[in-house]
Amino acid sequence: MRKNQAKSSNNIFPIKVDKLKKQMESRFENNPDLVFTIYEHQKKKIAVFYIGYLVEPEMVHNYLLKPLLTSDKTWANPDILNDIPLSTGKTKEKLQDILQNILIGEVFIYVEGEPAAVSFILSKKEKRNLTQAETESLVQGPKVAFTESIAINMNIVRWNIHSTDLVLEKIMIGERAPREVRLIYLKSIANETDVNTMRQRLKDLEIDQLEDSSVLMQYIEDSSQTIFPQFYSSELPDRFAYTVTRGRIGVLVENSPTAILAPSTFFSFFESTEDLYMRWNAGTFLRYLRFIAIIISVLLTPLYVAATTFHYEIIPTQELITIGESRAIVPFPPIFEALLLEFIIELLREAGARLPTKIGQTIGIVGGIVIGTAAVQAGITSNFLIILVALSALASFTTPNYMMGTAIRIIRFPMIILAGTLGMIGMMFGVCFLIIHLLKLSSLGRPYLSPVYPFRWEDLNKTLYRLPNSRQNKRFASYRPKDLIRYSKRKASKRKDIDE
Amino acid sequence: MDINVKVKPYLKIQAFYLFFIISSIQLGVGIMGLPRLVFLEAYQDAWISILIALLGILLVVFVMLRILTSYDNADILGIQIDLFGKWLGKIMGTVYIVYFAVTLFSVFITYIEVVKIFIFPELSNFVMGLLLVSLIVYCLLGGLKAIVGTCFIFFFLALWVLFLLIHPAVLLDFTHFQPVFQASFPELLSGARVTAYTFLGFEILFLIYPFIQNKKKVKKPVYFGVTFTALIVLITTVISIGFFSTDQLKNREWVVLNLFKIQSLPFIERFDYIVVAEWMMVVLPNMFLLMWAITYSMKRLYRVPQKITLYATAGLLLIACIFTSDHFLIQKIINTSAQYGFWLVFVYPLLLLPMVWIKKRRGKQKGAGRHSS
Numbered sequence: 001m002r003k004n005q006a007k008s009s010n011n012i013f014p015i016k017v018d019k020l021k022k023q024m025e026s027r028f029e030n031n032p033d034l035v036f037t038i039y040e041h042q043k044k045k046i047a048v049f050y051i052g053y054l055v056e057p058e059m060v061h062n063y064l065l066k067p068l069l070t071s072d073k074t075w076a077n078p079d080i081l082n083d084i085p086l087s088t089g090k091t092k093e094k095l096q097d098i099l100q101n102i103l104i105g106e107v108f109i110y111v112e113g114e115p116a117a118v119s120f121i122l123s124k125k126e127k128r129n130l131t132q133a134e135t136e137s138l139v140q141g142p143k144v145a146f147t148e149s150i151a152i153n154m155n156i157v158r159w160n161i162h163s164t165d166l167v168l169e170k171i172m173i174g175e176r177a178p179r180e181v182r183l184i185y186l187k188s189i190a191n192e193t194d195v196n197t198m199r200q201r202l203k204d205l206e207i208d209q210l211e212d213s214s215v216l217m218q219y220i221e222d223s224s225q226t227i228f229p230q231f232y233s234s235e236l237p238d239r240f241a242y243t244v245t246r247g248r249i250g251v252l253v254e255n256s257p258t259a260i261l262a263p264s265t266f267f268s269f270f271e272s273t274e275d276l277y278m279r280w281n282a283g284t285f286l287r288y289l290r291f292i293a294i295i296i297s298v299l300l301t302p303l304y305v306a307a308t309t310f311h312y313e314i315i316p317t318q319e320l321i322t323i324g325e326s327r328a329i330v331p332f333p334p335i336f337e338a339l340l341l342e343f344i345i346e347l348l349r350e351a352g353a354r355l356p357t358k359i360g361q362t363i364g365i366v367g368g369i370v371i372g373t374a375a376v377q378a379g380i381t382s383n384f385l386i387i388l389v390a391l392s393a394l395a396s397f398t399t400p401n402y403m404m405g406t407a408i409r410i411i412r413f414p415m416i417i418l419a420g421t422l423g424m425i426g427m428m429f430g431v432c433f434l435i436i437h438l439l440k441l442s443s444l445g446r447p448y449l450s451p452v453y454p455f456r457w458e459d460l461n462k463t464l465y466r467l468p469n470s471r472q473n474k475r476f477a478s479y480r481p482k483d484l485i486r487y488s489k490r491k492a493s494k495r496k497d498i499d500e
Numbered sequence: 501m502d503i504n505v506k507v508k509p510y511l512k513i514q515a516f517y518l519f520f521i522i523s524s525i526q527l528g529v530g531i532m533g534l535p536r537l538v539f540l541e542a543y544q545d546a547w548i549s550i551l552i553a554l555l556g557i558l559l560v561v562f563v564m565l566r567i568l569t570s571y572d573n574a575d576i577l578g579i580q581i582d583l584f585g586k587w588l589g590k591i592m593g594t595v596y597i598v599y600f601a602v603t604l605f606s607v608f609i610t611y612i613e614v615v616k617i618f619i620f621p622e623l624s625n626f627v628m629g630l631l632l633v634s635l636i637v638y639c640l641l642g643g644l645k646a647i648v649g650t651c652f653i654f655f656f657l658a659l660w661v662l663f664l665l666i667h668p669a670v671l672l673d674f675t676h677f678q679p680v681f682q683a684s685f686p687e688l689l690s691g692a693r694v695t696a697y698t699f700l701g702f703e704i705l706f707l708i709y710p711f712i713q714n715k716k717k718v719k720k721p722v723y724f725g726v727t728f729t730a731l732i733v734l735i736t737t738v739i740s741i742g743f744f745s746t747d748q749l750k751n752r753e754w755v756v757l758n759l760f761k762i763q764s765l766p767f768i769e770r771f772d773y774i775v776v777a778e779w780m781m782v783v784l785p786n787m788f789l790l791m792w793a794i795t796y797s798m799k800r801l802y803r804v805p806q807k808i809t810l811y812a813t814a815g816l817l818l819i820a821c822i823f824t825s826d827h828f829l830i831q832k833i834i835n836t837s838a839q840y841g842f843w844l845v846f847v848y849p850l851l852l853l854p855m856v857w858i859k860k861r862r863g864k865q866k867g868a869g870r871h872s873s
Contacts, residue, residue: 311619316769422627424777425615429631432650432784435657436635439649440642453649454514 011093017045017112024049027099042074045112054105056124064107064120075111080118091116100178125149130156133235135402141277145235150180150254153237157184157252160241165189169199173216176208180254181216189247189481197444198249198262213256214403222442227410229403230443232261232268239273247481249444263444263479265451267463269404270294275466284465291464293395297408298434300392301338302419302427304385308334310423326382335420337381341389342412344371349393450478501586501800503578504571505710515717517648521789522702522725523732524651528786529610530698531733532754532779535740539749542691544676545683546737549691554730556692556846557699561726563849564702565719567856568709576706577800583855593801596703597794599837599844601813603700604790606837608632608817609824611783614754616825618776629821632780632787633814639788640795640810644711647792651785658781662732664771665739667763672742696846697838698733701786702726703845707793 012023021036028034036049048065063086073079081089092098093116098108105123130152133145146153154168169183181202185195201220210216214233221230234240235258243261244250251260270290275283307314308323315323330337348367352360372390376383392412399405411434418426441448451459456478461467473488475481538546571579576596581589612628639646683691705722712718740755752758760775768774794813795806824830 311770311773313770314768314773316764316767319767422631423619424773425619425623425628425631425780428777428780429635432635432654432780433638435653436639436642436646436650439646439653449649449653453652455516455652 010095011115012095013093013110013115013117014113017047017110020047020110021049023095039069041069042072044074046075047110047112048107049102049110050107050122051102051105054103054124055107055122059122060107064109064122068109077111077114077116077118080109080111084120086120086122088121090119092119093117125151127152136234136236136239136272136400138236138272138274138277141274142236142238144237146237146240146252146257146259148255148257150182150252153252153257153259154182156237157240157244157250160237161186161245166244171199171202173202173205174207174209179210181210182252184244184250184252186244186247189245189475189483190249191247191480191482194249194263194444194446194479198251202251210253213251213253213258213260216251216253217260222444226437226441227407228266228438228441228448229269229401229407230262230264230441230448232264232401233258233403234261234401235259236273242273242276247475247479247483263446265443265446265463265478266438266441266448267452269401270399271463272400280466280468287465290398290400293398294408297392297395298411298415299427299431300388300395301342301385301412302415302430304388305334305338305416306419306423306427309420323382323384326384329379330382331379333420334385335416337385338389338416338420339413341375341381341385342416344375345389345393346409446479451476454478501578501581503582504573505575505578505800507573507710511644512711512713513645513648515712515714516721517652518705518708518712518718519721519725519728520652520655521648521704521708521785522722523728524655524782524785525701525704525789526699526726526729527732528698528701528783529607529614530700531736532614532756534695534698534733535737535755536749536752537694538691538737539741541694542683542687544678544741545681545688546691546741547677547734548681548683549688550695550730550734550737552688553692553695553699554727557702557726557730558723560846560849561702561705561722563853564705565722567849567853568706569715570856570860573710575708575710575800576703577797579852579856583852583859590801593797595844597797597801599840600790600793600797602833602837602840604787604794604813605817605820606830606833607783607786607790609821609830610834611779612821613825613827613830614757614776614779617754618757619773625821625825626818629818632784633818635784636787636791636817637810637814639784640791641807644708644792644796647785647788650788654781654785658778661760661775661778662735664760664763664775665735668743668759669739671762672739674742676742676745677738693842694838695733696842697834699726699729700838700841700845701789703841704789704793707796 012020015023017038021038024034024036033052034049035052036047039046039048046068048060048068050060064084067084068075068080071083073083077091081091092101092108098117098119101119102108105121105125106119107122108117108119110117127149128147130144130147132143137143144156146156157168158166163186165187167183167185167187171181171183172178173181183195183199183202198220205216205219207219217229217231217233218224223230232243234243240250240259240261248264249262251262253260271287275287277283278286308327312320327334332340344367348363348371351363351367355363368390372386375381376386393409396405396409396412399408415427415430418430420426422429438449439447439453447454450456451463458474459476459478461472462476466472473486474484475486477484535546538549542549567579568574571582574582577589577593580592583589584592608629609625611632612625615628616623616625639650642649702722702725709715709718736756736759739759740749743759744752744755749755757772757776757779760772761770763771765771791810791813795809798804798809799806824833
């Protein structure tokens with residue numbers, strides 16, 4: 001393989017057409033899909049070769065072969081580039097180039113004796129249509145999601161950001177099966193250090209093949225030990241555009257419907273673009289709802305376990321009676337009871353995710369109603385705990401980012417174990433550990449917990465709460481964008497006195 | 501060893517964090533039992549003692565800042581070597597390290613004891629010690645920035661505990677404070693002196709100063725931090741005296757924690773359990789900073805890598821805490837730390853400043869011939 005590559009990077013033209021055919025065929029041994037036709041036109045041999053199912057046959061016929069063979073010119077490379085009514089013509093001299101490009105659907109023409117072959121892009125790509133986002137759905141706002149085709153994705157991005165500042169750097173990743181990756185940022189806003197770091201990380205990547213953008217994310221993240229995602233992965237073009245225009249970096253990967261957004265803060269995983277589309281006060285409310293939801297999700301079941309195992313005194317007497325009654329017939333200690341229920345909920349979620357939608361719903365009903373009710377009646381769990389577990393599962397699904405939601409659901413298990421063994425102290429240990437852990441993380445070299453630590457007052461209105469647009473005139477200062485001001489504040493808010 | 505410290509720019513911290521650093525290292529285990537101790541000395545005039553203590557601390561902080569600003573970017577270890585020469589300077593630096601270690605240990609075991617008294621009477625020291633030590637090691641590995649971050653975040657996460665004091669504050673009996681000005685001046689002073697252990701910690705300024713990015717803004721956060729601590733101590737003392745009767749106050753070891761017992765909500769009856777657990781967030785930054793001070797000083801003085809000191813100290817802490825569960829032994833350690841700290845933190849800087857002045861003047865006279873600056 002290596003030897004061949006070294007050989008094929010040299011210029012092989014001019015070459016006899018028959019010899020070229022042999023060479024090409026030897027490369028595509030056992031692949032019957034290479035179409036290699038030799039035409040004789042004006043006493044010159046012309047070879048046209050491509051992979052059958054990667055090109056549009058009608059286009060090849062109408063726009064390439066028809067003009068090529070019906071005209072009575074003697075063809076040479078400049079003529080081909082000039083007279084064929086297609087705009088994507090390019091000359092290629094190296095065998096390696098040809099092999100690479102023939103695989104993405106280019107059609108090559110070689111006129112015997114010429115110093116290079118000419119290629120046209122006539123690729124046909126099977127792709128699905130644009131659909132609604134599935135993992136991150138919005139009630140209000142644009143619904144369309146990225147697809148697997150990077151060309152379509154770039155098209156959508158361009159339609160979202162009409163700016164010549166927008167840079168879409170092309171980087172090929174993967175040595176055996178290269179895949180196109182685009183580094184996207186706004187030249188005049190994005191922080192240069194961040195862009196360089198990202199570019200460096202992408203270019204330094206030496207892997208044989210890249211599966212998906214989420215895999216790429218794991219390769220280039222700051223810390224691979226943590227459970228928290230450090231880059232935001234989104235399938236929403238509006239989120240992508242929102243993030244890039246605020247001076248951050250986006251990465252698109254071919255054949256992947258999710259884009260990577262970097263750098264990201266811990267808090268950005270809990271903000272949805274919908275917060276922007278709502279009015280600021282409603283948006284703030286929703287954001288706080290989500291923050292409270294994480295706290296509930298991580299701490300509610302452990303609190304129950306800690307209280308019922310060690311600290312009965314915390315629970316008021318009235319409630320204690322209720323809880324005691326519901327726990328009276330349960331034979332297990334609270335920690336086991338809680339772990340069991342959490343496990344069942346996780347099972348339901350996983351089963352629902354693997355099954356087709358229609359069956360998934362059925363599973364939800366079976367799980368929720370049948371197992372839940374039966375478990376209480378059979379005396380395996382108390383119904384009080386079922387409420388808490390369901391509540392915390394519900395809360396964990398409010399996180400807009402699926403990866404972060406998963407992380408939070410997983411954190412709950414060690415928390416329950418800590419609470420069941422060491423009570424409140426164990427829980428506190430868990431919380432302290434989590435906070436210290438988050439403090440030590442970074443995303444693309446930027447602190448994960450900014451703007452809370454390192455503290456920046458002016459950025460809080462973009463993470464913890466929202467303000468009316470007249471006050472949101474700056475970009476996220478913690479990431480040091482080149483241009484901090486989005487619009488002049490004076491124009492945005494002219495204050496009037498009463499009765500003017 | 502260099503007198504001035506060169507700190508890499510990405511390790512520096514903003515000056516306003518000093519407020520959180522200082523108030524979180526000061527507020528720790530000491531405050532939990534302080535009102536009783538002051539009350540035993542100065543009775544109902546305990547609050548005056550605390551105000552006197554605050555004035556003393558402000559003076560000491562002022563002196564400390566004067567000492568620090570007379571150098572470019574030095575910490576106490578460098579200054580001592582500049583003043584006393586290499587050997588004596590190193591010995592004084594070691595005195596500081598020992599002091600930090602004793603204080604760290606006293607905080608460590610006091611919190612373990614409180615947890616045992618309030619929540620788990622039969623919890624083994626080892627388990628509790630292991631929890632705390634693992635957090636200390638984990639955070640310390642993140643460096644000073646992570647430590648300052650925990651100070652900052654834990655400060656806000658622990659602040660809500662103050663709201664629990666509203667209920668006892670409403671029930672204050674002001675007759676407990678009457679008659680005012682009964683305590684004699686020596687009594688007030690000795691009352692102020694027992695606050696020493698609680699107020700200890702601001703000496704961290706001596707070590708952390710070179711890490712501050714904008715040195716011109718150092719003063720405000722430091723003074724505010726110290727005042728904030730004093731204010732909290734004052735509030736808790738006033739509430740304790742007003743809330744408990746004399747006998748109750750005299751017989752309760754951890755008065756402040758007892759205050760939280762009265763507060764209850766429809767869904768939580770006893771807050772003291774939660775507060776004692778929550779107190780971990782108050783105590784941890786304390787221990788982080790003290791541990792950092794030990795490791796950093798060891799590196800400065802003896803070039804021992806911080807990681808080695810960290811693991812060694814953590815191991816020693818863990819072993820030592822297994823054997824110290826006797827209440828009177830713990831009290832003895834606290835008293836040692838308080839005594840030691842009183843002389844080292846409150847008195848020593850006052851002696852240091854004239855020496856710095858003399859040294860500077862001599863240096864100027866010597867250097868005047870050669871150097872114009």
